[in-house]
Amino acid sequence: MLHTQIRAFDAVAQEGSFSRAAEALGLTQPAVTIQVKALEERYGVKLFERSRRAVKLTEMGERLFRMSRRYSSLEEQMREILTESSELESGQLSLTADGPHIAMGVFARFLARHPNIELSVAMGNTRFVREQLLERRTDLAILPGVERHPQIHAMPLWKHTAVLIVANDHPWASRESVRLAELNDQPMVSREEGSNTRRVAAAAMAKAGVRPRTVLELGSREAVCEAVGAGLGFSIVWELEASASTRFRTLHFRDAKITSSDYVACLKSERLRRSIKAFYAVAASLSNQREAARRSLP
Structure with a gap:
C-alpha cells in the first residue's frame, strides 16, 4: 500500500x-x-x-x-x-532540453532504434533544464555548462557559434559581417535571465567594452526571432537557430568567435541504466557524424 x-x-x-x-x-x-x-x-x-x-x-x-x-x-x-537478457523493448524516459534544434535529431534517431520506448520531452532555458535534472524531475537533459558538475555525467553533443540577426530592412541587412564595437548603444532584443545565450553574449560584449540598449527581454528564441523580424532591434542567437528563417538577415562577427557547447547529461547515479546508456550511444553516433561533416567543410 x-x-x-x-x-x-x-x-x-x-x-x-x-x-x-x-x-x-x-x-x-x-x-x-x-x-x-x-x-x-x-x-x-x-x-x-x-x-x-x-x-x-x-x-x-x-x-x-x-x-x-x-x-x-x-x-x-x-x-x-x-529484463536485461531481452531487447530494450519497453520503458519510459523523460528528457528536458534548452532548445529543439539539436535535441530533435537525437530524439528521432533514438526512437527509430528503440520505437517502444516512450519519450516525454520538456523545453526551457538553461537554468530550468539544470534544475529539472538536479531535482530528478527528468532522466536526461541536453544543455550547456555541465561538463564539470560533480553530480552530472555529461557527454559533448554539439558546438554552437553565435551570429547576429537583424530585420530584412535593417541598415545592416545587406552586409555579411559586423564588428562587436558596432553594437554599442544599438537597440537589442535579449533572452531572459537564466538563458545561456544571454549569458555568453553578454560576457563577450562586456569583454569588448560594448553596451547595447536592451529594448526587450523575451523568454524564448522563437519570440526573439519574431521581435527581430518586426524591426525591434538586433539579437544574438546560435547559427543553427537562424539558418532556416527568411524573416531576418544573419551576419557573422568579424572580430569575435562566440561559442558554446551542448551536452547530453544525466545524474551520475543514473548512468548505468540500460535506457540511458542506449540514449547516450545514439547521441554519440550523431555527434560523431556531425563532427565529421563539419570537418569536411572547406
Whole structure:
C-alpha cells in the first residue's frame, strides 16, 4: 500500500497536477487523490498546498519528492536488471532540453532504434533544464555548462557559434559581417535571465567594452526571432537557430568567435541504466557524424 501511495504522490509532484498524474499512471483522478490523501493522513503530514489552479509542494513534500525520485529511479533500474537478457523493448524516459534544434535529431534517431520506448520531452532555458535534472524531475537533459558538475555525467553533443540577426530592412541587412564595437548603444532584443545565450553574449560584449540598449527581454528564441523580424532591434542567437528563417538577415562577427557547447547529461547515479546508456550511444553516433561533416567543410 505504501508503494502505491508513494507512486501516486511522486506522479502528482512530477506533473504538478492530480489530473495529469492520473493520466500518466493510467488511473482516475479520484483514485490518485485518495492515495495521496491516505498517505498524508497515515503520517499526519501535509504534502501539497492545493488551489483551484495548481498544487504546490510543501517543505515536507519537497523533502519526500527528492526521495521519491530516487525511489522511482531505483525501481526502473531493478526492472531493467530483470529484463536485461531481452531487447530494450519497453520503458519510459523523460528528457528536458534548452532548445529543439539539436535535441530533435537525437530524439528521432533514438526512437527509430528503440520505437517502444516512450519519450516525454520538456523545453526551457538553461537554468530550468539544470534544475529539472538536479531535482530528478527528468532522466536526461541536453544543455550547456555541465561538463564539470560533480553530480552530472555529461557527454559533448554539439558546438554552437553565435551570429547576429537583424530585420530584412535593417541598415545592416545587406552586409555579411559586423564588428562587436558596432553594437554599442544599438537597440537589442535579449533572452531572459537564466538563458545561456544571454549569458555568453553578454560576457563577450562586456569583454569588448560594448553596451547595447536592451529594448526587450523575451523568454524564448522563437519570440526573439519574431521581435527581430518586426524591426525591434538586433539579437544574438546560435547559427543553427537562424539558418532556416527568411524573416531576418544573419551576419557573422568579424572580430569575435562566440561559442558554446551542448551536452547530453544525466545524474551520475543514473548512468548505468540500460535506457540511458542506449540514449547516450545514439547521441554519440550523431555527434560523431556531425563532427565529421563539419570537418569536411572547406
